[in-house]
Amino acid sequence: MISYDLTAFGAPLARNEQPTPTPQGSEVLVRVLAAGVCHSDIHIRHGYYDMGNGKRLNMGDRGAALPLTMGHETAGEIVAAGPDAKDAKIGQRVVVYPWLGCGQCKVCARGQENLCLKGRSLGVFAPGGYADHMLVPHARYLVDIGDMAPEQAAPCACSGLTMYSAIGKIDPAVLKDEHVVVFGAGGLGLMAVGLLKALGNPGAIVIEPDAAKRAAALKAGAAHAIDSAAPDAAEQAKAAAGGAVWAALDCVGTEQTVGTGIAMLTKGGQFVQVGLFGGKVEISTPSMPMRAVSYEGSYVGNLGQLQALIALAKTGKLAPLPIDARPLDQAEAALQDLEAGKVVGRVMLKPQ
Known part of the structure; x- marks a missing residue:
């Protein structure tokens, strides 16, 4: 061997x-x-x-x-x-x-x-x-x-399973009606895009600095792909979501992506992190109940x-x-x- x-x-x-x-x-x-x-x-x-x-x-x-x-x-x-x-x-x-x-x-x-x-x-x-x-x-x-x-x-054993589990934490009504913001278009992010489409979501809004990966996200079924280096990236994401971001999936996990993602949520929004890039964030404790937002980690x-x-992949619905x-x-x-x-x-x- x-x-x-x-x-x-x-x-x-x-x-x-x-x-x-x-x-x-x-x-x-x-x-x-x-x-x-x-x-x-x-x-x-x-x-x-x-x-x-x-x-x-x-x-x-x-x-x-x-x-x-x-x-x-x-x-x-x-x-x-x-x-x-x-x-x-x-x-x-x-x-x-x-x-x-x-x-x-x-x-x-x-x-x-x-x-x-x-x-x-x-x-x-x-x-x-x-x-x-x-x-x-x-x-x-x-x-x-x-x-x-x-x-x-x-890839279903990790990147696919990780995103399938993370998406499952989103309110089903939100998943059905609202665009989901996805940070990163690497292996995890592209899996998220494909799974969201296969599960009937209106389409991911991907935030990613690499142009080739943004193109891959659009090909995989993303509704929008936004350059994270743009100074108004968060505003673009909100506009693409119809003015309110109800759910975000962080496939990167940096101080910047977590901070940006939580800040862009509307009242009652959900932020699910799977990325492990590294760093530390500070959260205003009163803002969590006042905004009724949730910040949850998801592990595989x-x-x-x-x-x-x-079983879903065998149906051919997953890009x-x-x-x-x-x-x-x-x-x-x-x-x-x-x-x-x-x-x-x-x-x-x-x-x-």
Whole structure:
């Protein structure tokens, strides 16, 4: 088995070759067909998240251990299964749900493994998809993708699931009637645009500094795409929304995007943040109840939501994400290009 591993925080990925594992117990071995390169992988590679005011949340403090095979957006084919993996079907093409919990606590029992405080997410705390094979602890974490292209199915495990969960937090009446402002048109933002359209929203209003990404957002179905560098970007967004912004999704997560997004909400508006870029914001406490606005964080999604998302994608209503397919040995270059802002859509690593 060949993998590209993080052996030291901040260092380039290293090629590793070892015997392909034999699944034990309930484990399932998946041959990787496509593995997405996500912006979260940049944070993991650097070894920390920027918490603002010079503070950092270190990956080591979160429980990450090296060496680590990153990659949490993975689609592949089941090639082997342990003796207790009764539901595994050899040859079935699947997307891997990576946001595993401990499986023992009441949070996991509720079906919210992504919120487990003892999470063991694949590609973050356990080996992930930057490899030609991936070991999954149980068949229940595998979702059948049918005839979907693996490179389109794989992003559903993170960028798609993250936005599906975040959109689900918006008031259904607002989602039906009002434009939703989306900050950023990277992999997350483009997923948001496509999902909003597929779910019957009037159309996203995208705020993004990169012209190529704004063009991609319009092609994906955005109603408007606004240059965030424009001095009147917030006013343009309000006008495009008909004078009142009822909901905003932040796929970036900087001090500027959070501050701008909360400020532009109308009374009773909702702001949902999924981006992890970093920073810190100050909020006037009286303004929250007086304006009746909400500021909520959303972290990926649960297994049931991934199953629902894949079912939606199979209908053909979800616009395909722009894909830059590359060989597995270009994993390091892909990370560098993503960090430099050179990627439109998603880079997919495809083992030979």
